[in-house]
Amino acid sequence: MKRFLGVFLALIMVAATVVSCAPAASITATTASTVTDADSSASKEGVGTDAPELAPKPGAIVGEAKAYTGLPLKLGVSFEGNKITEIQILKMSDTKWVGQAAIQQVIDDVIKYQSVNVDVMAGATISSKAAIEAVTNAIKLKGLDPANYQKKPAKEAASTKTIEMKSDVVVIGAGGAGLAAAVSANQNGAKVIVFEKMPRIGGNTVISGAAYNAVDPKRQKAAGVEDSIDKFYTQMYEGGDKKAKPELVRTFVENAYPALEWLESLGMKFNDTIFTVLGALWPRSHQPSDPVGTGYFNTYMNYINEHSEDVKLYLNTEVTEIIKENGRVVGVKAKNADGMITAYAVKGVIDAAGGFGANVEMRNKYNKIWPDLTSIGTTNQPGATGDGMIMAEEIGANLIDMQEIQLLPMGDPITGSLSGNIEQSVENRIFVNKSGNRFVDEGARRDVMTKGLFQQEDGFMWVIVDKHSYPTGDVKNNFSESIDQLVAEGRAYKADTIEDLAKQIGVDPKNLKNAVDTFNKAVDKSIVDPFGRTLFKHKLDTPPYYAGARKPTVHHTMGGVEITTSAQVLDKNGKVIPGLYAAGEVTGGIHGGNRLGGNAVPDTVIFGKIAGESAALGK
Known part of the structure; x- marks a missing residue:
């Protein structure tokens, strides 16, 4: 177990090429290693989620791609002739320990194999592909042929030691x-x-x-x-x-x-x-x-x-x-x-x-x-x-x-992940089906809500919130995604009226308006919530209104x-x-x-x- 994965803590904030050994957070595709701290100009300069963008080194070509967060990943790629010698992370916003680790792994593998046809990290596919795309774009901007960097690296045989x-x-x-x-x-x-x-x-x-x-x-x-x-x-x-x-x-x-x-x-x-x-x-x-x-x-x-x-x-x-x-x-x-x-x-x-x-x-x-x-x-x-x-x-x-086996009603309709979920707290949102009607106590147990969702058309629902959840467009959900970002990516919808929101998401405007009005009356305690809900804080009465799609997903065993x-x-x-x-x-x-x-x-x-x-x- 020779080489040290020393850079683990630093490399996830990294802008420099690391010389350690496990693909885990960084490095080559070899294996195990001990995780310790290591000196890195990247960590000192603060490359990371909210850090300012770094300047590329002299002569480096800046390649850009959209990362997992929807924000740009920018890499400064240095060449000597046709050889890639260094890849500097100038700007990234992906999650520490997952996306950032995957990006660093791609960087190390690209330099090692002089190829962009490298493996992606399991569990961080989007981040890995963003790094590959950013390097490929830098190769193009350099005036080189990306086809020359497509050789598939030979798999290293596992040691029998x-x-x-x-x-x-x-x-x-x-x-x-x-x-x-x-x-x-x-x-x-x-x-x-x-x-x-x-x-x-x-x-x-x-x-x-x-x-x-x-x-x-x-x-x-x-x-x-x-x-x-x-x-x-x-x-x-x-x-x-x-x-x-x-x-x-x-x-x-x-x-x-x-x-x-x-x-x-x-x-x-x-x-x-x-x-x-x-x-x-x-x-x-x-x-x-x-x-x-x-x-x-x-x-x-x-x-x-x-x-x-x-x-x-x-x-x-x-x-x-x-x-x-x-x-x-x-x-x-x-x-x-x-x-x-x-x-x-x-x-x-x-x-x-x-x-x-x-x-x-x-x-x-x-x-x-x-x-x-x-x-x-x-x-x-x-x-x-x-x-x-x-x-x-x-x-x-x-x-x-x-x-x-616990299922959640809050999975991304495509990936099953929790990312893209627009809810901020149980008290301030409702669920509606494809007809625009509520169907369950949104403060109930997870299995109750999921069973209720399975009974709806296509097992599909919309989460509805308003400005109380997102006072400004840059407010982020629990996955560090801003509501403006989710709207721009088409993963959430925004409107100044309930009727307009209903049209955007394809539900009956009258039904959605009735669902919101009934919920607001229950918040006021002027009626008993028809689904027995007791967890309330704010009415859904302040634009802009937002909607995000969700489906059942396997969550916990x-x-x-x-x-x-x-x-x-x-x-x-x-x-x-x-x-x-x-x-x-x-x-x-x-x-x-x-x-x-x-x-x-x-x-x-x-x-x-x-x-x-x-x-x-x-x-």
């Missing part, structure tokens, strides 16, 4: 739960190795809306919200149809705010306002100050970079087996381009490999609730394939609640490995499997039959933190 490693704790997966566990284990005195099969960190958490539910006396009191641990417990337990393990629910609700304080102690920032995320049932959702889920990973990676001697992170490294000897888990087997790895864990292995929302075969195998899920999109990243559950079951772990309150994995007889711990979406028994909106991220933090501590201390 065998590698042996040893650490106190080995973590499977570098998503939210995995990195929380790694940091926690190290804080409790353990040396840690983390293996991630994907070319980037973050899992589903980094591309999530990032809402974090917790009873927070300070922020909630300021908002006039009354809450309690017992109220949170009741809503979570009953909201999951009383199918969850009560002791896990109690552990969750009691530790949610202390875990948030733990994040803050590591440097993470949350906004002061409290809101109600879709399906949360109560205003206790916290929003990180950084966009989407990047704040969690900025926080974890800052810690890991500062403790790089004790915490090693390997990307593009797939764990294939959990090793169990004499009844105890003692390590894992893994593979990457450097060879076959056996990593021994003195104190324990933490399974944080995520759910199976992106595994169509697996979700159809366990689905007993929904229509066939073969053609339904997913919000999940492509690495969410259930590997951690399968490997744990192979050594005797018990799987529970596997049939409990509530089933998985059964654990104790100490995150120890249980076998089929209810006995602890010594040396094996689990956290995050790979586990079951926490959410029951329905996960409340805003509970996924704290799940990763709460039980990731517990798993790290338990493994390090031998609990």
